[in-house]
Amino acid sequence: MKTILYVVFIWASTFLFTETTTLKSYSKQYYPTKELQNKFKKYDSLFAQHPEFVAKSFDFPVGKPNAKGYYNAQKFQVNQHLGDDWNGVGGGNSDLGDPIYSIANGYVSFADDIGGGWGNVIRIIHKYKGKYYESVYAHCDAIKVRIGDFVTKGKLIGTIGNADGIYLAHLHFEIRDDIFMDIGPGYSNNTKGYLDPTKFINEH
Numbered sequence: 740m741k742t743i744l745y746v747v748f749i750w751a752s753t754f755l756f757t758e759t760t761t762l763k764s765y766s767k768q769y770y771p772t773k774e775l776q777n778k779f780k781k782y783d784s785l786f787a788q789h790p791e792f793v794a795k796s797f798d799f800p801v802g803k804p805n806a807k808g809y810y811n812a813q814k815f816q817v818n819q820h821l822g823d824d825w826n827g828v829g830g831g832n833s834d835l836g837d838p839i840y841s842i843a844n845g846y847v848s849f850a851d852d853i854g855g856g857w858g859n860v861i862r863i864i865h866k867y868k869g870k871y872y873e874s875v876y877a878h879c880d881a882i883k884v885r886i887g888d889f890v891t892k893g894k895l896i897g898t899i900g901n902a903d904g905i906y907l908a909h910l911h912f913e914i915r916d917d918i919f920m921d922i923g924p925g926y927s928n929n930t931k932g933y934l935d936p937t938k939f940i941n942e943h
């Protein structure tokens with residue numbers, strides 16, 4: 740009897756050990772480091788407190804909901820572009836000052852002028868079906884939101900600009916599935932962390 744109990748004990752402890760090890764390695768893959776896990780905690784807590792701002796679907800950032808009156812002059816990965824460039828069909832600077840809308844419910848994580856080729860930039864974090872995405876709106880003429888604002892889909896967040904006259908007015912727009920990246924280079928053939936914005940919006 741003692742032997743049987745001993746065998747059962749060994750079997751049970753092996754099972755428990757295996758499951759713990761498996762779950763731990765799974766969560767390690769999902770949140771690669773402790774640091775990353777802590778970074779997500781901030782947004783988990785924000786959206787838990789404000790569940791009405793969890794995203795349900797995504798629209799285009801201009802001519803809402805379907806970019807009516809606008810065209811994508813430089814699509815994702817054309818010339819290694821990491822986003823879309825939205826322009827008014829009128830061409831030139833005809834779209835200067837036109838409204839830019841939040842593509843979904845979310846949380847404004849950044850809204851400021853960073854100069855260089857970027858100008859005024861708005862960054863919004865979206866929680867959608869348990870995952871996080873970020874939308875980035877650049878070269879804005881005006882910024883209509885502040886860091887820490889919660890926004891709903893279709894809310895006016897800024898206007899189309901030219902980054903202080905560097906370009907003809909247009910919206911440089913990115914969607915990322917890594918929400919902790921720096922502002923980035925705008926162009927690269929390394930698309931890790933970046934999604935094709937038009938494809939993503941059409942599918943979600």
Ligand SMILES: [Zn+2]
Binds near residue numbers: 822823824910911912
């Ligand atoms: Zn661009």
